[in-house]
Amino acid sequence: MFDDRSPIYYQIAEAIKNDILSGALGADDQVMSTNQYAAFYRINPATAAKGFAQLVDEGVLYKRRGIGMFVSPDARQRLLTERRERFFAEVVDPMVDEARVIGIPLEEIVDRIQAGPQHNGEETTGTQVPEDTRGGAQ
């Protein structure tokens, strides 16, 4: 489930966001408690709590005193907007920069995208395998 690429609490927050984006967690659904999360992923509960606190700060989750944490009604919309911005900033903009450097006209890129994938995409989808399929078994 976790790797060394970034702090674990951040990865917890990302995993929950992905569940909200995919629809696995809906609006006002209760999420696992920090203790359940800690036990399931074998991590310190303070680390799990940090991930949850970040999501509360960002408005993705809200707390109900004595009951637990729930998904904010507008969380999915909020995350979609955030991911959309990130997509342009992290995927499209660098691609355009690179295209400029090597002299590819933007029209050619647009044509290519509109024509659909030119070759079988099987190999390139390797990185898209959801992480949770290998969780919990270590």
Place this chain on the structure above:
Amino acid sequence: MTHGIDVRNLTARFGDVVALDNLSFSLTGGKIYGLLGRNGSGKTTLLSIIAAFRAADDGIVLVDGREPFENGRVTEQVCLIREAGNVVDGAKVQDVLKMSSNFRPHWDAEYAERLADMFELPMKKKVSSLSRGQQSAVGITVGMATRAPVTMFDESYLGLDAPSRYAFYDELLRDYMEQPRTIIMSTHLIEEVSRLFEEVLILDQGRLVAHDETDTLLRRGMSVTGPASSVDEFTSGLTVLNHQQLGGTKSTTVFGQIDEDKRAKARAAGVELGPVGLQDLFIHLTNGGGEQR
């Protein structure tokens, strides 16, 4: 019931050998702490002094504000399980559990039985006749069921196979969440347990080289990879723990605060910044040849 631990200018010697060298730190308590260090770094000596198994030569240790040495009110609150368990010769497993129930005010007999079942301990056998792993399991059972406000495991997993070790980690976490207390674990199996630690202390040659929240500590370590000249420029002024070079590419491990500004500059210069795992950080921080500060 969170017992803090204060260590001030603690020094311990064995003849001419200085095992702990003017060590000072403070634990607020109620957390799971990882105590890391190479063999002979002073881990066991430190834990033994906290548990009042021996006295300090200099300096002071306070558990919940009181000195533990020859102070029964403190020592009954502290439990140290050493690598082979603290077991009287000739005692059977059931005797060890019985004795613990007599001496330990928070002893949970039912829990001890549950753990003994989980580890499949033979109650009527002498502890000395058990395998190394089973002896460790006896120690863990005693350490957990004692429910001491300060519980310390000093490499208490030797000989345990991986499934039993993970069963121990799961049990530790579960019971800690139910009854938060101060837990200190010394271990060499860093990769296995680092995620259980809220804070980490690293000892090297009797001195503390790091003490921080695990996440914070990890964020201070970083690998810097790229063209040698750019890497050197980036790492100048930072604590360099290790470096490797292959052709014109250099990879340097640094330790210290690196702000967002500097990160952005690195990316612009084609230098790749990567995280360092706790095990690697530990190796570099305690490597005899590495810089100390």
